[in-house]
Amino acid sequence: MNLFALLEQAAARHGERGAVYHGVQQIHSWASLRERALRLAGSLRDLGPGARIAVASENRPEIVELMFAIWAAECVFVPLNFKLHPREMEQILDDSGAARVFASPKIAAQLTPVTSAPVEVIGSAEYRSRCAADPLSVPRYTEAASLAWLFYTSGTTGRSKGAMLSHRNLMAMTVSHLADFDSPDEFSSLIHGAPMSHGSGLYVPPYVSRGARQVVPASGSFDPDEFLDLCGQHQRCSAFLAPTMVARLVQTGRPRPAHLDTVVYGGGPMYVDSLKKAMTAFGPIFVQLYGQGEAPMTITGLRRGDHVTADGWAPDAVLGSVGYARSGVDVAVLGEDGEPAGVDEIGEIVCRGDVVMSGYWNNLGATQATLKDGWLRTGDMGSFDAHGFLTLRDRSKDVVISGGSNIYPREVEEVLLEHPGVLEVGVVGAPDTDWGEVVVAFVVGDVGVAELDAHLLERIARFKRPKRYEFVDELPKNSYGKVLKRELRERLK
């Protein structure tokens, strides 16, 4: 099993139809994308199967050809988030033992001084000569368990680790996406708003398998107006976006573009209030995924239809949940004794299935701590309700234990965000001699302590109220837009 087969089939069926676009400009047909990938693969043949090949670039159309070239050569795709510091990139290059790095001109200039790995500029004369190499023949005997992608975790809880994803893992993700979330065809388009090193890139295989266009915004990053324009210029558009990106689309005040059909959001919490604003602005085009690099894009999900009922939006308990188990995935919540927790009981979320990674690259200790008794321990806390909807509480490390009670920051954040003066919020625990920990809220917005206290007293238990508020201009976030709770806690020490 090799993911290259998806491109091979799309090229056979859709030959001269447009496959890859930079903005509105067509870069490849399916036939030329296939040919380009096989020639690039031919130029990589000396590295041998299993070599790790890094790609460090803003979103660019070449990422699609490199991805399939690397798979055709039976090598491993190692995308680097282009927003990382060059030293963080070097840590990943070193950890993965990358044999080659393909970098955009900007990133190459930053990386070359700090790495010993050979860096080649995408689009350079050298790169163009690779595109003229003798093509490799189509791979036919790749083991399904062979590595296809080393997915480096975003490191919100420490040093980045490489989740080992095989062709089988990504095929399971592909099938589950097509079964649960979206039904693209050759008239559809995937708009790469989010980074292709992460969620948006992971969605390349499902959309290629249906011959849907790959559209890379000309800016190479997420600009809400450019994104909405592209959804008017291409047909039947789908995209994966982080919740913060969805909020930025809403802030434009623009209506839904004619061809924006599906937005998959996830990768971080989407607060109920923000989701309702997004559905009011754009209609019921939203689908939620809950996943992690270790089970890419695929643990649970809330389908489009789950967001609405005959009378309007689904209840808050549903909108605030992460939905139910994805096709082909077993999901459970385990109590402290390691046994399945009861309905509404909070425990650690675990999952298993063909989508789950085989372990972390070169890190047996972390692998053994994460893959136990056949389950992937997600490190996320949550509970199932009586209908099988999973509500995510927080990362286990983010739970605040105050006076012996567990307080889940997400719950306090949801309620604070309902206050019109609150724009963004991050709740953490601070060490306290009396209580063990106390709840502290970092708030972005225009509101006072008394107002917030009154607002909370009407809505949640007294003991969950923050003992302290810190008013800030912005919250620290990682390069994928996730709030860095670790950094907030550091500030309180």
Ligand code: AMP
């Ligand atoms: P990453 O491996 O970088 O994609 O991060 C995965 C983590 O992001 C998960 O373990 C969750 O803590 C969080 N996450 C992913 N999807 C969601 C979601 N739909 N809602 C809330 N948090 C999420």
